[in-house]
Amino acid sequence: MRFDVLTLFPRLFDAFLVESLIGKALARGIFEVRVRDIRDFATDRHRTVDDRPFGGGPGMVMMPEPLGRAIDEVKASASAGVKPLTILLSPTGRRFDQETAVRYAGQEHVILVCGRYEGVDERVSRTRIDEELSLGDFVLSGGEIPAMAVIEAVTRLLPGVLGKEESAEEDTFTNGLLEYPHYTRPRVFEDLPVPEVLLSGDHEAIRAWRRRQSLVRTRERRPDLLHSAALSDEDREVLLAFEAEAWGLGGDEKDEADS
Ligand code: 4FV
Numbered sequence: 725m726r727f728d729v730l731t732l733f734p735r736l737f738d739a740f741l742v743e744s745l746i747g748k749a750l751a752r753g754i755f756e757v758r759v760r761d762i763r764d765f766a767t768d769r770h771r772t773v774d775d776r777p778f779g780g781g782p783g784m785v786m787m788p789e790p791l792g793r794a795i796d797e798v799k800a801s802a803s804a805g806v807k808p809l810t811i812l813l814s815p816t817g818r819r820f821d822q823e824t825a826v827r828y829a830g831q832e833h834v835i836l837v838c839g840r841y842e843g844v845d846e847r848v849s850r851t852r853i854d855e856e857l858s859l860g861d862f863v864l865s866g867g868e869i870p871a872m873a874v875i876e877a878v879t880r881l882l883p884g885v886l887g888k889e890e891s892a893e894e895d896t897f898t899n900g901l902l903e904y905p906h907y908t909r910p911r912v913f914e915d916l917p918v919p920e921v922l923l924s925g926d927h928e929a930i931r932a933w934r935r936r937q938s939l940v941r942t943r944e945r946r947p948d949l950l951h952s953a954a955l956s957d958e959d960r961e962v963l964l965a966f967e968a969e970a971w972g973l974g975g976d977e978k979d980e981a982d983s
Pocket of ligand 1: 841
């Protein structure tokens with residue numbers, strides 16, 4: 725898999741591309757990331773890439789020509805028969821999520837365009853962008869951090885990137901629910917014990933406890949996720965009991981959320 729990143733701040737990616745899992749995987753050639761400076765595609769001697777907005781208003785807008793040339797050159801350098809998927813990181817895009825990360829992990833070549841200033845000229849989106857993608861409903865100063873988030877979320881799904889001790893299988897959202905709580909040594913931290921079941925060695929009881937924790941947490945924190953999660957009858961019973969309990973309609977078993 726190949727990523728091309730188009731940005732006005734290429735050096736922002738330096739550490740990101742050498743450190744940690746990404747750095748190791750790049751060194752092993754599991755995927756490739758090319759970072760290009762959009763300013764290299766400006767033709768005037770001041771290497772201008774932004775200009776004032778038509779219609780007035782604050783700030784500047786990224787000009788269509790330098791950015792258009794940059795995208796065209798990267799597309800032209802794609803491997804034969806490969807049509808790159810070109811993404812503009814922008815708060816006006818569809819929200820990025822794990823499902824999208826899985827879909828991108830199936831692509832051979834993804835181009836990530838990082839906006840700056842007030843945004844990019846709309847004619848770039850209309851002529852050269854396949855998808856606009858938002859990291860979330862907040863405003864950053866540039867698309868670089870969203871681009872890094874996409875690269876990290878996608879590449880950890882590629883075979884060989886995660887070490888054997890890590891697995892994407894159990895990741896939050898992978899099964900549509902929030903992840904269960906994690907504990908490690910010591911058994912008691914500031915008078916807070918690890919839940920007994922996790923020390924029991926009873927793998928079925930541990931599985932059931934973790935599933936219940938995921939269900940209850942998702943119900944409490946992200947009920948919106950429950951609509952699309954694949955729930956078993958056992959899951960539905962757990963949620964119903966939790967609801968009944970929440971409404972004080974029975975079920976004397978204490979919510980041993982953290983017991
Ligand atoms: C953003 C986001 C984001 C908006 C103006 C860059 C900034 C500036 N990108 N998800 N949220 N971008 O805030 O992706 O051009």
